[in-house]
Amino acid sequence: MQKKRILISALLLLPLPVLVTSLFVGIYSIDPFTVLSILAKRVSDPLGSAPWPEVYETIVFNIRMPRVLLALVGGIALSVSGASLQGVFRNPLVDTYILGVSAGAGLGAAIGIAYFAGIPGSVQFLSFAMGFAAFFTTYTVAKSKGETPVISLVLAGVIVTALFSAILSIIKFFTESEKLAGVVYWMMGSLAVTGWGPLSQTAPLILVGFAIVFLMRWRINVLSMGDEEAKALGVNVGRDRFVVLLASTLMVSAFVSVAGIIGWIGLVVPHTVRMLLGTPDNRVVVPVSASLGAVFLMVADDLARSVASFELPVGVITTLVGAPFFLYLLKLRGGSAWK
Amino acid sequence: MITRSTYRCFFVKRSTKALIFAVMAIVVASSAGMLLAGGYLNGSSGVKIVDMSGRVVQLNSTANRVVILESYWTEIACALGAQDKIVGIGSYVTSSVFIPDSVKNKTVVGNVFSGVNIETVLSLKPDLVIMDYGYGKSEEIVRALEGAGVPVVTLFAKNFADIANATVIIGQALGKQDRAQALAGYINGIHSQLMANASRIPVAERPRVLICNLDVWKDGLIYTYSNTSWGNVVVDVGGINVAHAGFGDKSWVKVNMEQVLLWDPDIIVIVGRTQSALASQISSMNDTNWLSLRAVREGKVYPVLTGSYDRNSYLDWTPRMVAGELQLASIIQPAHFASVNWTSVRDQLMDGYYGYLKS
Amino acid sequence: MEVVRISGLELSYGDLFSVSADSLSVGGGEVLTLLGPNGSGKTTLLKCINALLKPSSGSIEICGRDILSYTRNELSRAIGYVPQSHTPSFPFSVLDVVLMGRVSYLSIFQQPSKADYRKAEEALSTVGISAMRDRPYTNISGGERQLVLIARAIAQEPKLLLLDEPTAHLDFRNQVTTLETVRRLSRERGIGVVMSLHDPNHALMYSDRIALMKGGRILHKGRPVDVVNEGTIEEVYGIPVEMIDHNGRKFILPRV
Numbered sequence: 001m002q003k004k005r006i007l008i009s010a011l012l013l014l015p016l017p018v019l020v021t022s023l024f025v026g027i028y029s030i031d032p033f034t035v036l037s038i039l040a041k042r043v044s045d046p047l048g049s050a051p052w053p054e055v056y057e058t059i060v061f062n063i064r065m066p067r068v069l070l071a072l073v074g075g076i077a078l079s080v081s082g083a084s085l086q087g088v089f090r091n092p093l094v095d096t097y098i099l100g101v102s103a104g105a106g107l108g109a110a111i112g113i114a115y116f117a118g119i120p121g122s123v124q125f126l127s128f129a130m131g132f133a134a135f136f137t138t139y140t141v142a143k144s145k146g147e148t149p150v151i152s153l154v155l156a157g158v159i160v161t162a163l164f165s166a167i168l169s170i171i172k173f174f175t176e177s178e179k180l181a182g183v184v185y186w187m188m189g190s191l192a193v194t195g196w197g198p199l200s201q202t203a204p205l206i207l208v209g210f211a212i213v214f215l216m217r218w219r220i221n222v223l224s225m226g227d228e229e230a231k232a233l234g235v236n237v238g239r240d241r242f243v244v245l246l247a248s249t250l251m252v253s254a255f256v257s258v259a260g261i262i263g264w265i266g267l268v269v270p271h272t273v274r275m276l277l278g279t280p281d282n283r284v285v286v287p288v289s290a291s292l293g294a295v296f297l298m299v300a301d302d303l304a305r306s307v308a309s310f311e312l313p314v315g316v317i318t319t320l321v322g323a324p325f326f327l328y329l330l331k332l333r334g335g336s337a338w339k
Numbered sequence: 340m341i342t343r344s345t346y347r348c349f350f351v352k353r354s355t356k357a358l359i360f361a362v363m364a365i366v367v368a369s370s371a372g373m374l375l376a377g378g379y380l381n382g383s384s385g386v387k388i389v390d391m392s393g394r395v396v397q398l399n400s401t402a403n404r405v406v407i408l409e410s411y412w413t414e415i416a417c418a419l420g421a422q423d424k425i426v427g428i429g430s431y432v433t434s435s436v437f438i439p440d441s442v443k444n445k446t447v448v449g450n451v452f453s454g455v456n457i458e459t460v461l462s463l464k465p466d467l468v469i470m471d472y473g474y475g476k477s478e479e480i481v482r483a484l485e486g487a488g489v490p491v492v493t494l495f496a497k498n499f500a501d502i503a504n505a506t507v508i509i510g511q512a513l514g515k516q517d518r519a520q521a522l523a524g525y526i527n528g529i530h531s532q533l534m535a536n537a538s539r540i541p542v543a544e545r546p547r548v549l550i551c552n553l554d555v556w557k558d559g560l561i562y563t564y565s566n567t568s569w570g571n572v573v574v575d576v577g578g579i580n581v582a583h584a585g586f587g588d589k590s591w592v593k594v595n596m597e598q599v600l601l602w603d604p605d606i607i608v609i610v611g612r613t614q615s616a617l618a619s620q621i622s623s624m625n626d627t628n629w630l631s632l633r634a635v636r637e638g639k640v641y642p643v644l645t646g647s648y649d650r651n652s653y654l655d656w657t658p659r660m661v662a663g664e665l666q667l668a669s670i671i672q673p674a675h676f677a678s679v680n681w682t683s684v685r686d687q688l689m690d691g692y693y694g695y696l697k698s
Numbered sequence: 699m700e701v702v703r704i705s706g707l708e709l710s711y712g713d714l715f716s717v718s719a720d721s722l723s724v725g726g727g728e729v730l731t732l733l734g735p736n737g738s739g740k741t742t743l744l745k746c747i748n749a750l751l752k753p754s755s756g757s758i759e760i761c762g763r764d765i766l767s768y769t770r771n772e773l774s775r776a777i778g779y780v781p782q783s784h785t786p787s788f789p790f791s792v793l794d795v796v797l798m799g800r801v802s803y804l805s806i807f808q809q810p811s812k813a814d815y816r817k818a819e820e821a822l823s824t825v826g827i828s829a830m831r832d833r834p835y836t837n838i839s840g841g842e843r844q845l846v847l848i849a850r851a852i853a854q855e856p857k858l859l860l861l862d863e864p865t866a867h868l869d870f871r872n873q874v875t876t877l878e879t880v881r882r883l884s885r886e887r888g889i890g891v892v893m894s895l896h897d898p899n900h901a902l903m904y905s906d907r908i909a910l911m912k913g914g915r916i917l918h919k920g921r922p923v924d925v926v927n928e929g930t931i932e933e934v935y936g937i938p939v940e941m942i943d944h945n946g947r948k949f950i951l952p953r954v
Contacts (some may be wrong), residue, residue: 028458049938055461057917058487063457117474182475185452192454193479195486209530215807222798224788229781232748233854234802239908278790284807308429309459310449 004277008284011276015072017293022068025302027309028059035060066196068327069203071301071314072294074259075269077143077206077251078226080286082266083273084244087220087282090149096252096266099153099245100160102136105256107168110183114175123186124198124257131253133247134160136293149227155277156238189262189315191301198258203335209251214246217286224280262297262315269293292323388511390492391504393473396489402467406448406460410435410647411656412469412494413442415506418522418658418692429455429462429470435647437657439695451475457483466557471655473493484655497657498537498571499664503527506658526661529684533664537577541673546605548578548671549634553609553620558592567591569610569645569654569667575676576668578606603633606671607640614650616644623628641670653685662688699726699845700762701858701890702747707756707808709746710954715740717914723909724859724890732854732894733901734911737934740894744860747892759760759859761838774802777932778851783844783868789834792846796821799853821853824886825879841872848879859883861893865900877904910934910954926950 022033024037038060041050050057091096108130112123131338138160142152170178182200201337213220219240222230223227231239258261274280277288295316301322304314386398405421407413408429414437416425425442430450432659433443446463449455452475460468467485471477472493481491492512494505503523527644550573551563564570565582567590573580581602586592611617621642629635643666654663665681689696703723710716717739724730732740745760746749749765758765762778768776778799799821810818822828827845830838844864850860861880865873881904884891891906895901901908902922909919910926912934919924922942931939931950938953 026458054519055487059458060462062486063461063483073501077936109823110453113474114348120478148428154569179474181452185475188453190454192449193457193476195483203765212807218804218809219801219806221790221794224786224800225798228750231770231776232750232779232781233773233798236770239419240806278789280790305456305458309456311454311456313453313718 011288012166012291018295021112022298034321066199069298073203073206073298074289076295077255077288078265079269081248081252083270083289087224088154099138099157100134101131101252102261103133103164105162105166110171128253128257159294185262188313189260190313192311202254205254206251209247212247217282220282264318268322280299391494404465404466414657419518421513451477455480505558529661545579548573548606549604550608551580578671607634609642610645612646616694653681703759708754709753720867726888729891729906731901731905731908739913771802776852777858778856780847780851789836793831795835796849796927799850818853821849825849858890
């Protein structure tokens with residue numbers, strides 16, 4: 001029990017050292033001590049003169065820091081969403097995008113790229129809005145007689161994903177090849193050339209969504225026992241489930257609208273946490289998933305921007321790491337990864 | 340004894356004065372800093388460029404270390420003799436055959452679609468970045484680079500005039516103004532003469548031309564150029580673009596065989612980026628549908644290379660376009676342009692401005 | 699004090715099946731058994747009492763109030779529902795499962811407090827399974843799981859306990875301990891109990907009153923000795939039986 005507690009505390013604190021070491025990583029080599037001095041000086045003596053070139057500070061504060069922070073909140077968004085959806089749907093194979101958010105966001109981005117290319121922020125706004133639209137469509141389709149049973153939500157999610165993907169295909173068909181490349185790359189998921197702007201737009205939304213799921217983490221335990229049981233125990237299943245799904249969609253849409261579609265984190269991280277901690281109790285699984293998700297994405301992005309001189313799409317890295325790892329988990333645990 | 344009022348008179352007055360002094364000092368210092376950074380105190384040694392998106396870019400002097408993201412601007416820089424100034428390139432520059440190896444070996448920094456590694460660019464310590472604008476992540480890249488103090492010149496070519504314009508701007512930026520003016524003047528001269536001659540051709544003598552690509556999407560449809568690039572060149576050199584009737588407002592349109600039969604063009608121009616792409620298109624025209632077209636039966640099907648994957652490509656958004664236009668002119672109006680040997684213009688260009696390819 | 703009062707209840711599943719219960723009531727500390735073969739409507743009736751199903755006519759009063767006036771939350775503080783022991787999905791600990799019984803006392807963003815933990819531990823000890831508190835719910839026997847679900851229902855601090863076939867899937871020993879526990883809880887805490895059973899002898903041993911059901915109707919209701927006899931059992935179950943008396947205790951045996 002003590003060991004468990006130590007493990008949990010360590011995992012919860014892990015993002016901090018990873019954040020700092022991520023600031024050491026980058027093609028422009030600045031040695032770690034200098035980075036630390038730069039950080040210290042900004043706190044203690046911001047306006048004074050410095051023994052290092054100004055470009056160092058630009059790199060640390062304008063290029064690396066917002067990007068690492070975006071990876072941090074993005075990791076939280078994707079993994080917490082995955083964990084909460086897996087609890088609410090009572091299924092370990094549920095992925096962050098099961099309600100159609102990725103298809104919606106992709107369609108929104110394609111519309112922005114194809115038809116509103118000149119307007120700044122159009123891609124981001126449209127992908128955020130369409131991600132939500134996809135969720136609401138799924139929810140409405142699944143509703144019957146005032147209830148939204150889990151199986152209906154899953155099926156509706158499949159239908160909505162297919163529908164939005166079909167519309168996306170039509171748009172691609174009518175788009176010139178140059179613009180089309182933009183859509184393809186957008187969907188691959190990348191944190192390249194982001195900055196304080198995108199971070200300040202998405203971080204508050206992600207943190208609000210996270211706060212909601214965090215406060216409901218015990219309630220998700222009860223929901224995971226099944227609709228009828230939860231109802232008999234006194235839970236307003238429809239309302240509570242909707243709140244969790246809404247918070248999850250908020251986090252994911254906000255992040256996807258600036259970073260594209262980065263997969264596997266929502267699937268792999270909560271699983272790993274449940275295995276490591278040996279419990280499905282969301283009171284620890286949710287916060288530890290947030291932590292581990294942040295670490296995973298920060299490390300993946302560190303690789304994406306330092307392995308080659310150009311940018312690798314981070315979505316490709318998370319899949320290359322996530323998919324084999326998931327395969328390994330599946331082999332190890334057989335079909336039931338819960339136990 | 341220090342009373343409250345003494346404290347107020349003495350300390351507060353003193354500290355207020357100190358505060359005012361400090362504020363003034365900060366204002367003066369930052370103003371000086373801004374003036375210095377803005378180059379206003381530098382005087383007239385700067386270079387002022389208005390790029391193709393209308394941005395005014397102020398450089399301290401012509402650039403000696405430049406990062407260029409697209410192959411066409413890189414090609415122009417080489418044609419101007421500035422290849423030694425290139426320190427970094429975009430992802431797709433390496434696939435152009437009109438760029439010398441010495442440039443292709445430079446550090447790859449990314450591209451406008453999937454993003455640019457800003458740190459890589461900064462580590463190359465460039466004075467300037469030249470890139471496309473208006474699509475992909477161009478906005479974010481420009482913002483990030485300028486935020487880091489790197490000037491950016493953005494360009495975009497939609498027609499022939501843009502190519503000459505871009506050449507002049509690149510010349511200004513890289514300190515090759517004279518050569519740029521010469522090249523621009525050379526291609527403009529040939530181009531305007533071609534346009535003038537072509538405009539005198541009466542409508543009755545203009546053939547109906549279909550310019551298309553058969554395997555862009557591999558879905559059996561014919562990707563036809565209408566109100567865009569090569570589609571308009573066809574008209575400029577004295578032809579009629581069959582797609583302009585009915586699809587004149589579209590850049591391109593995908594049509595099926597029925598539409599082509601309806602059009603019944605006099606001449607078919609097939610475009611592609613590689614010889615094999617052209618060959619496969621030609622062989623796909625061996626079926627009965629195509630053979631029922633008059634143009635095919637009469638042998639009036641002409642493959643033309645575009646882009647920069649093959650040394651024989653001349654239709655592209657670079658100075659080579661002038662040879663490409665002449666190439667199309669000789670296909671579409673062989674009688675009127677019999678005296679103009681497009682291959683000699685091509686050779687002039689290749690031996691002259693593109694001579695760097697021979698070394 | 700009357701915990702449940704049902705009058706004129708009717709519920710139909712289209713033309714296929716209907717359940718009716720004219721007047722039925724249970725008081726605190728009293729155990730009412732719904733006895734009958736499979737398909738007699740016992741589960742449907744239980745679900746109506748728990749508002750999981752809505753009857754087409756009639757009224758149900760819980761602790762003197764119409765059931766429709768209760769919110770889900772309030773109802774779960776009055777009624778503890780023990781479903782048939784099912785194969786669980788997740789390895790929550792036994793204590794965590796019982797703790798979930800406290801959810802109706804907590805708002806949407808609240809976490810269980812120390813007081814909630816205490817009530818959960820109390821429920822465990824009342825049912826007699828404190829030793830199992832840290833074991834994974836997935837790793838215990840069917841009978842033990844049934845006891846855990848009873849403890850969870852107790853943690854709701856209900857006035858009424860509903861149990862749906864609590865002896866199904868249990869072995870002989872577990873059947874006895876479960877039913878013993880239920881009766882003891884009812885007596886000790888003054889909780890009303892409505893449970894459905896299929897075995898007439900269990901009903902005889904552990905009920906204060908019995909409602910004998912067939913085809914969705916209550917055919918007989920009253921004290922066990924009045925309701926259960928050869929005639930009524932044969933009527934409901936359709937097999938010949940005989941009743942024997944041993945030391946004052948009555949048993950129903952199939953006629954061989």
